[in-house]
Amino acid sequence: MESEPVNWEALDSLVIDFAKSENLIEDLNSSPSSTPSSPSSSSYRFRLLIREIRRSLEIGDIDASIEFLRIHAPFILDDHRLLFRLHKQKFIELLRKGTTQDRDSAIECLRTALAPCALDAYPEAYEEFKHVLLALIFDKDDQTSPVAHEWSIRRRVDLAGLLSSVLRANLQAYDPIFSMTLRYLISVHKGFCFNQGISSPISDLTERLLLEERDLPVTSQESLHEAPPFDEVDIQALAHAVELTRQGAVDSLRFAKGDLYQAFQNDLCRMKLDAAMLDELVHEYCLYRGIVDSGLALPSDSDMQTSGKSQKLCQPDPGCDSPQDCVSVNMDYQIGSQSDAETFVVKSEMVDSQEVNASAMRTDGADIVMRCTDEAIGNREDCSTSGTHQSKVSRGFQRSRSYATGERSGRKRWRGRVEKLEIISDDPSIGSSNQMLYTLAHNANIRVLEEQQASLKHSALELYGKRKDHKYETVLDIKELASKGMAAEVVEEVNAFDPHFFAQNPLLLFQLKQVEFLKLVKSGEHSNALKVASSYLGPLAANDRTLLKPLKETLLALLKPNEDALAKDVPLSVLTTSLQV
DSSP: OTTOOBOHHHHHHHHHHHHHHTTOEEETTSOTTTSOSSOSOHHHHHHHHHHHHHHHHHTTOHHHHHHHHHHHOHHHHHOHHHHHHHHHHHHHHHHHHOOHHHHHHHHHHIIIIIHHHHTTSOTTHHHHHHHHGGGGTSOTTOTTSTTHHHHOTHHHHHHHHHHHHHHHHHHTOOOOHHHHHHHHHHHHHHHHHHHHTOOOTTHHHHHHHEEEEEOOOOOOSSOTTSOOOSOHHHHHHHHHHTTOOHHHHHHHHHHTTTOHHHHHHHHHHHEEEOHHHHHHHHHHHHHHHTSBOOOOOOOOHHHHHHOOSOOOTTOOOTTOSSHHHHHHHHHHHHTTTHHHHTOOEEESSOOOOOOOOGGGSOOSSSSOOOBOOGGGOOOGGGGOSSOSOOTTHHHHHHHHHHHOOOOOTTOEEEOOOOOOOEEEOSOGGGHHHHHHHHHHHHHHHHHHHHHHHHHHHHHHHHHHHTTHHHHHHHHHHHHHHHHTTOHHHHHHHHHHHOTTHHHHOHHHHHHHHHHHHHHHHHTTOHHHHHHHIIIIIHHHHHHOGGGHHHHHHHHGGGTOTTSOHHHHHSOHHHHHHHHHO
16 A cells, blocks of 8 residues: 555545535634634535434434424424334333323323324334333333333434434435545445455454444335336445345335435445544544644744743643643633534525535645655654654754744634534524424433533543644644755754654655755756765665666756756655655
């Protein structure tokens, strides 16, 4: 994989689309008051609605989920198959509470909702209705009872997954392409490793990121006894792509009315990703690529001079009793922004989705370039975010600040995933139910929100504790110097950052000195150019015979000093990306 080309702009585009689609980032220059409380994408609103319905069902609050559906997706309640399952689960949850009042409410639910719905839901519904009546006399803790499976908490999870699948398909609220692509690639990778009987080199990541369980599949209301009018090629393609049985693929195509692509999307989204872990990976990638701001202010020269402490910007003081003491200044950004991020709004009306703002993509040239590190990266440990050469970080960071203040206006602010659903409707007929719905949602999900906030705080502390942000900022500043052709400064800063880097990556040193040589030739400083060639280019080529040819071609620039050999022979866009990697 070391020599495989990476189209960084394409990957940036996918990541930015994901972060924007999930409302994880916002413009750095926009004030909190001017930032909308929710993105304009109706797909995001629907995904947020689906998550709230899922959470309500998973904690057993069936009334809240039904109210959400009544206001935003009444077509679900028109499907008596799903309505019957909701009422049956509500009956169980009322009995589970165990009070006399709730037991009376459960019997009332039987009479007014569950029994009538059982008559025309589906052929087996009435038998299921009679069976669930046994829950009135068998205790929920009796694992040997004939209704033990009805009492199971797993029934909530399955119902939540089924409704999520149906809502997602009907509202076209699919996850971002990046998220679905990850599901597919990890699934294919796992399948390949399993079939070949080999151990995956990234199993630790894939096993934690893609969960084993899936949401229940959706089925069409059409008769399952009808012969499917689908091409067998499509059936087999879908079955192999997302690991379905043939009948499962037929059912999926029947629900999607023969649309193979939609069926593929439906089944991809049934796979469950660890959202918290994915967000952490996306955040780190955005820091690495300079897409988002780290939220760390650079110290001024006077601050560095007056401080008698160590200049390791994120080095914890040995006297700190806890990570919180060392990162309290930085936490104002990471956690403080929650107050702005907690007011996501879901409106009843539909809003057209907006395209990803192209200006958010970082591009180093006019054209998209396939980036390849080739043999430039001799030691893959340089890709690690936990290198051992930390003592020079702040020195290089401070020095590069004077060279590369940078055009950072296009960078974004990381908000994090804090989801709080608030219902706003222009329909006065449901205005009175909005407050009730909001209260139900708030009570049902307060525990989830607290857990999310605790997770965010823990992630922030861990991130700052590992001192990644400063290293990313340093590398980005060095990359910016390289993109401007300031090769001598780049070499100086890299040596300050990691004195052993060029010993492990001589080709990058050769390419940087090429840039310096060609710039000196173009400016007429032939004597200094020859000093660079004799001090660096010659010895490097002597140690690596493959560099002799590019060395000779570089020296030809002395004969044609007016030609722009820099742009032709040493593409800075490729060099800067290879240097960052």
